[in-house]
Structure formats: structure tokens, C-alpha cells
Amino acid sequence: MSGMSADSPRLRNLLQSVAVSAAAYADTLAARPCAPSASSEDLTRALGRELPEKGEAAEKVLSDLLRDAEGGLVATGNPRHFGFVFSGTLDSSLAADWLSSAWDQNGQVYATSPAAAVVETIVAGWLLELLGLPADSSVGFVTGGQMANFTALACARDAVLERAGWPASEKGLFGAPVPALFASECVHGTVLSALKMAGFGTAQLRSLPADCEGRLRLPELKAAVKECSGRPMILSLQAGNVNTGAFEPVSEIAEIVRGENAWLHVDGAFGLWAAVSPELRGLVPGLTLADSWSTDAHKWLNVPCDSGIVIVKDPVVHRRLKASRCSYAGEEDPRKRDGSAWTPENSRRARGFVLYAALRELGKSGVRALVERCCALARRFAEGASALPRVRVENEVCLNQVLLSWELPSDVDPTLFHRTLAARLQTDGRCWLGTTIWRGRTLLRFSVCNFRTGEKDIDLTLAALAEVSERTLADLTGSAPVRSL
Numbered sequence: 001m002s003g004m005s006a007d008s009p010r011l012r013n014l015l016q017s018v019a020v021s022a023a024a025y026a027d028t029l030a031a032r033p034c035a036p037s038a039s040s041e042d043l044t045r046a047l048g049r050e051l052p053e054k055g056e057a058a059e060k061v062l063s064d065l066l067r068d069a070e071g072g073l074v075a076t077g078n079p080r081h082f083g084f085v086f087s088g089t090l091d092s093s094l095a096a097d098w099l100s101s102a103w104d105q106n107g108q109v110y111a112t113s114p115a116a117a118v119v120e121t122i123v124a125g126w127l128l129e130l131l132g133l134p135a136d137s138s139v140g141f142v143t144g145g146q147m148a149n150f151t152a153l154a155c156a157r158d159a160v161l162e163r164a165g166w167p168a169s170e171k172g173l174f175g176a177p178v179p180a181l182f183a184s185e186c187v188h189g190t191v192l193s194a195l196k197m198a199g200f201g202t203a204q205l206r207s208l209p210a211d212c213e214g215r216l217r218l219p220e221l222k223a224a225v226k227e228c229s230g231r232p233m234i235l236s237l238q239a240g241n242v243n244t245g246a247f248e249p250v251s252e253i254a255e256i257v258r259g260e261n262a263w264l265h266v267d268g269a270f271g272l273w274a275a276v277s278p279e280l281r282g283l284v285p286g287l288t289l290a291d292s293w294s295t296d297a298h299k300w301l302n303v304p305c306d307s308g309i310v311i312v313k314d315p316v317v318h319r320r321l322k323a324s325r326c327s328y329a330g331e332e333d334p335r336k337r338d339g340s341a342w343t344p345e346n347s348r349r350a351r352g353f354v355l356y357a358a359l360r361e362l363g364k365s366g367v368r369a370l371v372e373r374c375c376a377l378a379r380r381f382a383e384g385a386s387a388l389p390r391v392r393v394e395n396e397v398c399l400n401q402v403l404l405s406w407e408l409p410s411d412v413d414p415t416l417f418h419r420t421l422a423a424r425l426q427t428d429g430r431c432w433l434g435t436t437i438w439r440g441r442t443l444l445r446f447s448v449c450n451f452r453t454g455e456k457d458i459d460l461t462l463a464a465l466a467e468v469s470e471r472t473l474a475d476l477t478g479s480a481p482v483r484s485l
């Protein structure tokens with residue numbers, strides 16, 4: 001069994017050959033079609049096989065994988081992939097990610113990797129400073145926005161119950177006073193999943209009507225809070241709606257719940273990064289009035305998946321989320337960080353190294369410039385698109401998200417048009433734009449947070465958009481029955 005021998009030249013060769021392939025992949029990213037070329041059947045045919053009884057040589061396994069996965073890769077780092085909220089990977093963060101695997105450090109407690117623990121402590125401080133959040137907040141490094149929202153909302157639950165005289169760590173949730181939950185009807189789906197995993201059902205959630213940008217409406221919030229006055233309350237606010245980029249006004253909302261037993265959580269998976277820029281910080285007034293914040297580094301910080309961050313203002317509440325540590329983990333020392341004390345995981349990837357590298361590579365001014373540049377690119381895209389015939393920009397472009405619709409003749413079905421347009425752009429390969437359903441309508445959606453994206457990419461995308469939309473319109477004319485008068 002080749003894999004079991006300590007054969008260092010072989011390992012070196014294997015890692016070097018993978019490095020060459022990985023660098024070639026990165027070099028061709030911009031030229032690579034964003035969409036995969038292989039179907040699920042193609043991939044199953046190429047990759048599927050009986051699990052071999054006898055092991056295979058590592059070199060063969062890797063060269064097969066490189067060849068067979070190729071057609072099913074999504075070029076998320078292509079500078080013209082404007083779907084989801086995809087970014088690239090900064091050079092140092094990709095390399096540090098490899099090292100994290102090579103070192104195979106367990107970020108569980110201080111003793112399992114002092115280097116990982118110290119780096120996480122340093123990165124936590126840097127992030128709080130960059131984002132302008134209270135310096136003594138606690139920070140957990142998790143897999144993504146979903147787990148950050150889950151961790152924060154579980155803290156919220158425990159804190160408001162504790163203040164209502166119900167120590168949940170001891171008594172559990174059964175029989176507890178029921179907190180009232182508030183969020184916009186346009187809240188991100190991961191908040192709903194987080195609440196479900198934290199023990200809540202749809203019956204406890206007050207889904208509040210939103211304005212045209214997806215922000216919960218304050219008069220309705222005020223009325224709902226008044227109705228629930230005296231009960232424990234949890235509010236999940238958005239810094240950066242995933243479709244429009246809009247922000248909910250934390251300071252005004254904090255004022256509405258003043259005097260109540262309320263916890264304010266801010267989901268800022270990408271939007272929280274606005275706080276790093278003096279130009280954009282005005283979008284998040286009162287950010288520090290919240291009790292917890294979630295964000296992703298694998299979005300705007302341009303590090304590889306999976307890297308999310310949860311921040312809690314009161315470290316005591318955060319620390320109490322988990323039960324006592326494992327019997328074999330040794331004594332806790334408050335001066336030494338136990339990474340898993342702040343996350344749902346126990347054994348965990350040492351995620352701090354990647355963040356440490358990315359933040360040093362960019363520096364404060366680099367992070368600011370990256371965020372500001374992407375917002376300028378979104379404005380350029382919106383301006384260019386609105387100059388095209390029939391195109392309407394549907395949102396206030398305050399950040400990095402743009403929604404587009406086409407004003408169509410009455411014999412063209414709008415849902416079919418927008419879906420066909422997106423599908424054709426995706427196969428065209430010059431760029432990737434998806435659709436979304438926004439307030440009941442299917443629209444074209446654009447999101448940019450890639451450090452590689454430049455003005456030329458926007459202009460190329462606009463050219464593709466002009467061409468493909470023209471052709472789609474011609475082909476779909478007559479797709480909807482003409483409405484009789």
C-alpha cells in the first residue's frame with residue numbers, strides 16, 4: 001500500500017504536481033466558461049465506479065480526479081461570475097489554506113494547536129477593529145453565514161430567556177417563556193434555518209412586511225413590538241439584503257425596542273464589510289447597538305470556502321452556549337483561546353491561518369479599496385444596463401447587488417424571458433448571471449465581490465447582455481398570448 005509508507009520524495013512530487021495543476025487552473029480562470037460543461041450523467045460516468053477492494057496509487061487517484069471532475073467545476077473565481085455571492089481567492093489565502101491542510105491542525109482547544117489559537121486571537125482583534133465593532137466582543141470562526149447565524153441566534157435565545165428568569169442551560173427549552181421573533185419577510189433563508197435549529201417554529205416568527213428594497217417596515221415593527229411588550233424578543237436584521245443589498249436601520253430599530261428584553265442580531269454575510277469603508281459606513285448607522293453579527297470571509301474577503309465569522313458583544317453569553325469541555329481536553333486557561341468554545345464544532349479546521357494571510361496581504365486600505373471598488377463596479381453595471389433598450393434597474397444600487405428587468409411587449413412572457421435570458425447568458429460563457437424571484441417577479445440578479453473583477457469585465461458583460469437579450473426577445477416574441485382589450 002503505497003499510501004502508508006513515509007515516502008517523502010513521492011509526497012513532494014505529488015504535492016508539486018497538484019500545485020502546478022492548481023496554478024494552471026487559477027491562470028485560466030478568466031478565460032474559463034463560468035458554467036460547467038458536463039451533465040450529471042457525464043460526471044457520474046466519469047467519476048463513478050465500484051469502490052475498489054484494493055487501494056490505488058495516490059498519483060493515479062489524483063490524476064484521475066483532475067481529469068474527471070474538470071467538466072463539473074463551476075468557475076466561481078472567474079471575474080465575470082456574478083451569481084450567488086461568489087468571490088475569488090486571494091493568493092496568500094489559497095496558499096495558507098493548503099498549509100492549514102498540510103499542517104492538519106485541530107483548532108479545538110489551545111493545546112491542540114497553540115499557533116492556530118494565537119492566530120485566531122490576533123485575527124479576531126483585527127476584524128473587530130476593521131469592522132468598528134466593540135473590542136471586547138467574542139469571535140467564532142465557523143463554516144459560513146449559516147452557522148454564524150445559528151450560533152448568534154442560539155446565544156440570543158439563551159440570553160433573553162436568562163433575563164426572563166429562565167436559565168436555559170439548566171432548564172432547557174421545554175416550558176420556557178416563548179420569545180417573539182421578528183424579521184423582514186425578505187430575510188435570508190439561513191436565518192429561518194438557524195431559528196429552526198435553535199428550537200423555534202414558524203409559529204413564533206413575526207414575518208414583517210418589507211418595503212421595496214426588502215427592509216422591514218418600521219411602523220409595522222413598532223406595532224408588533226408594542227403588542228409583544230414585556231416578552232423576550234429576538235430581532236434578526238439584515239445588513240445587505242441578498243437581492244438588493246439594502247440595510248435595515250439598526251439605530252432606529254434599537255430605539256423601537258428600547259426598554260424591552262430584546263436581542264438584536266445583524267446578518268451581514270457580505271454587507272457587514274461596508275463598515276470598513278468611510279464612504280459606505282453610513283449604510284450601517286448604529287451597527288454597534290446590535291448584540292451579535294454574522295459575516296462571511298468567503299464572500300467579500302476573497303478567501304476559499306468555508307469561512308464564516310460570528311461576533312457576539314457579550315462573551316459570557318457566547319461562552320455559555322456550549323456544555324462543559326471534553327474530559328480529555330485538559331484544563332481551561334482563560335488567557336489561552338479554545339477555538340471551539342465559540343463555535344458549534346468540536347474538532348475543527350484551523351481557519352484563522354487563511355484569514356491572517358488575507359488580512360495581511362490586503363492591509364486595511366486594501367480591504368477598504370476592495371469593497372469600494374466592487375460597489376463602483378456594481379454602479380457601472382447598473383448605469384450601463386439602464387442605457388440598454390427596455391432595461392430597468394429594479395433596486396437602489398447602494399452596495400454590490402443589482403436587479404434588472406426588461407419591459408416587454410405584451411406578447412412576451414416575462415418569466416420565460418428572464419429565465420431564458422439567464423440560461424442563454426450562462427451557456428454563452430462570457431459571464432454568468434442568474435435569476436431570482438423578487439417580490440413575486442422573476443428578475444435578473446447581479447452580485448460582485450471578486451477582487452479580480454475590473455471595469456473591462458463589466459463592459460464585456462454589458463456587451464453580452466445587449467446581444468443575448470436582443471436575440472432572446474426576437475425568439476420569444478409571441479410566447480405569451482396577446483391580452484385582449
Ligand SMILES: *Cc1c(COP(=O)(O)O)cnc(C)c1O
Pocket residue numbers: 085143144145146147188190240241242267268269270296308
Ligand atoms: C450568503 C448569505 C448567507 C449564508 O451564508 P453561507 O456562507 O452560505 O452559509 C446568509 N445571509 C446572507 C445575507 C447571505 O448573503
